[in-house]
Amino acid sequence: MASDIFLPNRTDLAGSWFLDSGIRYVSGGFARFYGADLGKNRRLSTEITGYSISALAYLYQRTGETRYLIAAKDAADFLVNAAWLPSPGIWPFEYPTSDGPEPLTYFFDTGIIVRGLLALWRINGSQGLLDAAIAGGESMNLFSTCEAGVHNPILSLPSLQPLAYQSQWSRSPGCYQLKSALAWRELSVVTGRSDFRDSWVKTATWAIRHADAFLPAETRSKTMDRLHAYLYFLEAMLFEHEENVLSRGITMVSHNLRKIRDEFERADVNAQLLRIRLLAHQAGLVPWNEVEGREEARRIATFQALSDDERLHGGYFFGRRGPDLVPHVNPVSTAFCLQALEMLSDFDCGKKLDEMSLI
Incomplete structure (x- = not known):
């Protein structure tokens, strides 16, 4: 070291x-x-791919080295063209879904992917990336519950049935989900759409109220x-x-x-x-x-x-x-x-x- x-x-x-x-x-x-x-x-993760796009975009901005930009684009192309499930319109937790455990999709992961796509979009201005980010932001509504600002952390695929909550932090709603909800905040700024802004505000309100627990x-x-x-x-x-x-x-x-x-x-x-x-x-x-x-x-x-x-x-x-x-x-x-x-x-x-x- x-x-x-x-x-x-x-x-x-x-x-x-x-x-x-x-x-x-x-x-x-x-x-x-x-x-x-x-x-x-470990298996290929769509969330980690989203994080990696953000990291590669950051490295490109720091260094100007095109190898990072190329790798970020390749990762985004994979998420948009291969990993995205047109029906029901969402990203799976891991890829491919056919050769692993029960296929799942996570609220948190989806927001991280959207933020990664937007990080690259801010560099290259690709309309395809923006369209994919918007679709991802819309898919986050599939996790909504009857309580404003609360989102099911995990859904089963392809049924979209929520998994029962567990004590593990990533398997229950919590204030941590607000980082993922930043995707809605960023999309609201880019698109001007009030529904994205409203989703962010409701999630932030709930998170602030429950963070101490x-x-x-x-x-x-x-x-x-x-x-x-x-x-x-x-x-x-x-x-x-x-x-x-x-x-x-x-x-x-x-x-x-x-x-x-x-x-x-x-x-x-x-x-x-x-x-x-x-x-x-x-x-x-x-x-x-x-x-x-x-x-x-x-x-x-x-x-x-x-x-x-x-x-x-x-x-x-x-x-x-x-x-x-x-x-x-x-x-x-x-x-x-x-x-x-x-x-x-x-x-x-x-x-x-x-x-x-x-x-």
Whole structure:
């Protein structure tokens, strides 16, 4: 592992991992993660492909290297032309749906995909991408419940029947879904459609009202997992300029992260928290905590793999249990971590941070 936070080629290594490690399939889609313990990828994930488009678009904007733009377009083409199910008009959780477990579709995943398509659309202006993003935004209504702002997290395919809620955070409605609902907010700005805006407002209203009940979980380890999800909520709050929610949330997450991390620490929690600190400070909402922010950056750097194994080299490990790294390298941790360190570098140089580029 490297200790220098601003290692000159740290971001280049992470970018090359996206393209050359094997985490990206020939189809253009991306695997959920690479398991170093088993030496193989998990199945292709539409959500992770959506996140990867956002990351590749960000890398292209940072570097100007067309290899990232080409890979982002290939991933978007896969989602739009291969993975999308014309009937019932939605993206499946994993692809293909024919050779795995029961086919499902997730509300959260759909919003992440839409945001990825919009990130690429803002670069190339493709009408096809915008049309696909709009269709995806409309499909998010399939998850609606009878309670305003509440969305079934998972539907079975092709029936679209909701799965019973479970205690696992991703299998129940929660404030974390507001990050996905940012897709509606972005679409409302782009299209001017009031229905997208109304969906965003209702979801935000419900999320703010119920966010305090999201933490803690029944165990310390599960609380760390929920910190990751709660930070999705705080990311969305940046766009509503909710000063009190952000201030309390940052303090609470920071406290719990430091209390639990000797037992279990997630790389993405450090990265998400650092990104939120920087953007909240820039917006004049929450003062920058120099000591804690720098410490989080140093922790992030320790999760990057510098290895002779090309399947690992440059990517970021999921986390650490005790002294041992969890042997999973994944696109989401890699995207969040590389962006957090790039944002801190820009902050130190006095550059304005772009909240719309938040992966």
